[in-house]
Amino acid sequence: MRPIATRYARSGDVHIAYQVVGQGPIDLVFVPGFISNLDLHWEDEGYSRLLHRLSAFSRLILFDKRGTGLSDRVDAHALPSLETRMDDVRAVMDAVGSSRAAILGASEGAPMAILFAATYPERTRSLVLYGGYAQFHRWVMARDRLDAFIEAAATAWGTGATLAQFAPGRVDDSRFANWWARFERLSASPAAAAALARMNADIDVRGELARIRAPTLLIHRRNDARVNPDASRYLAQKIPGARLAEITGRDHPIWTGDVNRVADLVEEFLTGAHAAPDTERVLAALLVTRISDTARLGDRMWSERSLRFHETWRLLVGRHGGRVADQHGEMLVSRFDGPARAVRCAAALREAAQDIGIASAQGVHVGEVEMRGPLSGLAIRVAAQIADHAGRGGILASRLVADLAAGSGLRFIDAGRLPLDDLDEPLALVEATSEQHLEPACRSRAITVEPSTLTVRENEVVALIADGKSNAAIAAELSLSEHTVKRHVANILLKLDLPSRAAAAAFAARQAGPDGP
């Protein structure tokens, strides 16, 4: 793709940088939040995806507010008012020949979009506000916390230190964290950032809401880390006829989290049509392997062992028919055509990690990924979070992996549910246990679990297993349903890290003292 042309519109004496992309019939102006940089947006996978999605059905008009990104710098001690910045939207629309446009305001861009819609109703085709608010102190940050935020932001500006306050879910994503730091540096100088933050704190457009006449859609993530979702609920009450779509997620920037969900909502609202299915995605089994230095090896030894593991990882992934996809420090990502291969590779990697003397924790998930470009997106984030949840030496997988691997000979036990910001429902997990014929090879981990980690009821069940009783017999004896007994057995095997009932019986026999197991 050819680079997107950046042009400049004159707004008074100031040059406002803008880009136009897409060939759709609707003009759509994107009003960015706190800071922006037109060139940098295309370098982030999520941002670029958002812009591609929106420009597939519109003529998308992008700009950097004065004082930010590629637009003219302004005196950081005399930043323009919200009204002046709003007028920059009009200047850009005039430059591109847009008499009437849909306005999409994200975060701090929302109050600007509100002001525009109230001031220029004839130029506002429709209004979409994402993660927006009408007054800063009430819904974003209380007055007493503002000075500390500005002080911290100004001191550490350019290091990406603000990321945790905007997208806590991406803090561990080192590539994104690096991009965020550049985003800070290339979007505003430290003094401008502090001044912008102070100016945003004065935002209060509550009085404008009733004047909005354009059809309005509000989108807000339910656990938004930056702007309280009550802000959009308030907007929904005050803007005539506005519709509110609350969606799952925690990360605040519109280009993070489930970007497709946001784009679907915007497209449907503006065109009346459902989003066309994305045909450039394929199903893949994803394996995320995290390694860590739990033995406190010291930097040098850890570095040697980590390097050795990376080499082994490449070898084993290839041997299992997979492809190494990505690695950021201690997180290694590989993809496979089928889930059974991914799980078998994970078992081999676990063994390799043990041999090398480092700790591993792995997550397997099946989901759609982009056919082209670097491996990223929802499925990979889910796999990474599953790996985060896995214990040392553990191989956790989504339930779907177990379902798809039926007949492969792999064995899984229930591992509960994991709530994830990106998903509506908690994700059902399973733990991959060793295949029977591999049992001795994979069972080198010493079991140090005490019987006291079992509940009273689980201790009763394990004692009865040791007596050789079936689930039905145990159920009858303890007045439980057979289903409940099965759950207890699964939990016992998980807690004791044992592969079978027989092993549990042996464990109980070993533990049996005068008072029983």
Next chain:
Amino acid sequence: MLATKEAVTGASIKKAIEGRDGKMLSSFYADDALVRVIDRNNPPSKPREIRGRAAITTFWDDICSRAMTHRVDTTIAQGDSLAFSQACAYPDGTKVFCAAMLELKDGKIARQTVVQAWDE
């Protein structure tokens, strides 16, 4: 339903497009008309489809709200078929060229296919 004041001819289409008259353009279409747009984002196997006069009215309202110039160069009529080419320019210099093929039924546009290319 708006009464068609002008018959659908090359001349009336030229007048409506060049005058950015969305209302007149919309009145040329049958209630169940279909407009298909083929461009870089909407390939021939999956064109953007705009169905029905209400959606087509919105489409032309959006297009005509743009402060741009349109010039209809060539119109060819043959029975119930009509074709024309159109050159457009935005104030920032971006040019768009379109070729459109129309099928008429009972004097209204029943089906239209637009192929467009943009400066990028």
